[in-house]
Amino acid sequence: MRLFRKTLLASVAVLAAGVTLAQAETYKIGVINALTGTYAFGGVPIQNAMKLAIEQGNESGKLGDVKLEVVEGDSASDKGQTITLVSRLAQDPALLMIIGPTTSLEGTAGAPVANEQKVALFGIGSSRGIVQAGPWSFKVQQVGDDMLGELSKYVAEHTDIKKIAVVFDRSNDGFVSQKNAFVAGLQGTGVEVVSEDGILSSDTDFLAIGTRLANSGIDAFFVAAPAEVGANVVVQARQAGVPMEVPMVGPSSFATPAFIDTAGGAAEGSIVIADYFIGSKNPGNEDFVASYEAKYGAKPDNWAAMGFALASLAVEAVKQAGPEPTREKVRDALAGLRDVPTILGNGTWTMDSDDFDPHYGAAILKVQDGGLVLANP
Amino acid sequence: MLAQQLLNGVVVGSVYGLFALGFTLLFGVNHIMNMAHGAVFMWGAFAGLFAVTMFDLPFAAALVIGAVAGGLLSVVLDWVAFRPLRKRNAPEFSAIVSSIGANLILLSLAQQMTATRVMRFPFDTFPIRFYEILGVRVQLLQLVIMAVVILTVVGLVWYLQRTNAGRQIRAVAYSEGTSRLLGINPFSINFQVFFLSGALAGVAGVLIGLVFNSVHFMMGEPLLLRAFVVIILGGLGSIPGALIAGLLIGIVQVLTVSYLSAGMADVVVFSLLFLVLLARPTGLFGSASGGAARVARQ
Numbered sequence: 001m002r003l004f005r006k007t008l009l010a011s012v013a014v015l016a017a018g019v020t021l022a023q024a025e026t027y028k029i030g031v032i033n034a035l036t037g038t039y040a041f042g043g044v045p046i047q048n049a050m051k052l053a054i055e056q057g058n059e060s061g062k063l064g065d066v067k068l069e070v071v072e073g074d075s076a077s078d079k080g081q082t083i084t085l086v087s088r089l090a091q092d093p094a095l096l097m098i099i100g101p102t103t104s105l106e107g108t109a110g111a112p113v114a115n116e117q118k119v120a121l122f123g124i125g126s127s128r129g130i131v132q133a134g135p136w137s138f139k140v141q142q143v144g145d146d147m148l149g150e151l152s153k154y155v156a157e158h159t160d161i162k163k164i165a166v167v168f169d170r171s172n173d174g175f176v177s178q179k180n181a182f183v184a185g186l187q188g189t190g191v192e193v194v195s196e197d198g199i200l201s202s203d204t205d206f207l208a209i210g211t212r213l214a215n216s217g218i219d220a221f222f223v224a225a226p227a228e229v230g231a232n233v234v235v236q237a238r239q240a241g242v243p244m245e246v247p248m249v250g251p252s253s254f255a256t257p258a259f260i261d262t263a264g265g266a267a268e269g270s271i272v273i274a275d276y277f278i279g280s281k282n283p284g285n286e287d288f289v290a291s292y293e294a295k296y297g298a299k300p301d302n303w304a305a306m307g308f309a310l311a312s313l314a315v316e317a318v319k320q321a322g323p324e325p326t327r328e329k330v331r332d333a334l335a336g337l338r339d340v341p342t343i344l345g346n347g348t349w350t351m352d353s354d355d356f357d358p359h360y361g362a363a364i365l366k367v368q369d370g371g372l373v374l375a376n377p
Numbered sequence: 378m379l380a381q382q383l384l385n386g387v388v389v390g391s392v393y394g395l396f397a398l399g400f401t402l403l404f405g406v407n408h409i410m411n412m413a414h415g416a417v418f419m420w421g422a423f424a425g426l427f428a429v430t431m432f433d434l435p436f437a438a439a440l441v442i443g444a445v446a447g448g449l450l451s452v453v454l455d456w457v458a459f460r461p462l463r464k465r466n467a468p469e470f471s472a473i474v475s476s477i478g479a480n481l482i483l484l485s486l487a488q489q490m491t492a493t494r495v496m497r498f499p500f501d502t503f504p505i506r507f508y509e510i511l512g513v514r515v516q517l518l519q520l521v522i523m524a525v526v527i528l529t530v531v532g533l534v535w536y537l538q539r540t541n542a543g544r545q546i547r548a549v550a551y552s553e554g555t556s557r558l559l560g561i562n563p564f565s566i567n568f569q570v571f572f573l574s575g576a577l578a579g580v581a582g583v584l585i586g587l588v589f590n591s592v593h594f595m596m597g598e599p600l601l602l603r604a605f606v607v608i609i610l611g612g613l614g615s616i617p618g619a620l621i622a623g624l625l626i627g628i629v630q631v632l633t634v635s636y637l638s639a640g641m642a643d644v645v646v647f648s649l650l651f652l653v654l655l656a657r658p659t660g661l662f663g664s665a666s667g668g669a670a671r672v673a674r675q
Contacts, residue, residue, distance in 0.1 A: 204589035
């Protein structure tokens, strides 16, 4: 009997120790974004929302005994810095995966390193280059063709625009692909693209382009560039004489307070496509808006929503990887994610099985009275 | 549209000229290629911006503060980066390397201070007014920029040509050794030249920051590259050359954007530089005697 009692006590002690060990099972997740530099306007809200999603994932208990510890990094909007960060994070054996960086520019630089180091990288940028780098890299944002195709369709079918000029940031792969997709989407619709001008994100003088736009008889002008650069294009185009009745049409980088604040009144009437709309009825959106506002004291924008959606998908992948996740299990779980509820687009995030292109629809918004309203008919 | 674009080119070109004037002045007198001139320009713009945003000062005060800040920073640069080299008779190349180091330090400080953000003057810093003159849409700000540039250049030329201090500067530019024998204090001359050079950069920084709606820690770098083209095209050390070449580059750049594409601007500008150098290696207004003067100075 005493032997039985001792064995029982020992078993309980071992079990308790096991439970304690299991409770302490913490895995690291790298969260890297452009917290400074040209793309910080998006990187900062993305980073904040990613941390919020991971915090909620930990608290919800959906990961069981697994806890995720965030390791933060600043890509500084720079390719070299991204490569360094991915390499450094990958050296830590406790690191399960990396989420971020913010743009295609950084993502296409970091993805080959992640593939070499065999750690899953789940980035934001719209460029296919991130996924094409190898089996360990994925992205949350759908390609420009999807998003910008919707925008071209809206311009052709629901506006009076017949002549449009195009200005794009030629130093960023993502913006170039957005421009190409938008122009391709207009082919055969009766909307004429009268000019295409490549600018650099370091440029500040857009008066000459603005003057040309003012004298080209256009009904609208499309801009694909970072928010603050695009805002500068819009302001200088207005100063050069482009009337307010000629709206700016743009991708999701302009569905942000950074664009509206910088461009001021010049942004009124702009038509922008967004991955996300704050008033969306998608599952979880109301909770997300409330918790983000409570934590950061500001309403979430398109980028915050993108970061939250991505990190929520990452948490889902870790959950599906089981109670003892490894880098391989997380990668496989990420690759298998399909039809997951999301706050983005139409409420369902999915991926193609052949090329891992994500899809989730889009919202067309309009700048009105210094804010964004739904423009979808 | 041609007249409108020519106006844009003249405005941009005159600011290029103003920026390049300080650069070429320093080269003409001290024979220093100051690679930190873009950073002085940037800090001048930030000084003007902070004068407006933190102290609510008007545009005119921002211009003066930008000029003084640029001038003082340039003098400090001389004391830290160039004067010790002059004392040791270091070769000109050492001064270039020293200025590159100073430039990187100044850029890093600005990057840290602003967290790399693009900043801008408040919308009401300068009244947004337009006039239609002979079918050309002219902004009040553009008129003010041209007036400021003209006044600054006239003032600089008057100072250099008509004042005793200016004559001393020109004497030192020709030969520092001879100037010393004539009782000219090179310390005072260097102070004046570096201050003037930095002040010109500071004024250009405030004007560019305002007209292009952007003040950023890297804003001086593209302009520094343009300034190289301007002073080489205009002739090293030539003040009229810098002004005319600045205007030429501004107009060529704007017309290229207007009639070809924005992406071709650099191709055309640098091709122009290449062609001019092939035909006139000393630039449009440079002379072979510039080299002789440099030898005499030593």
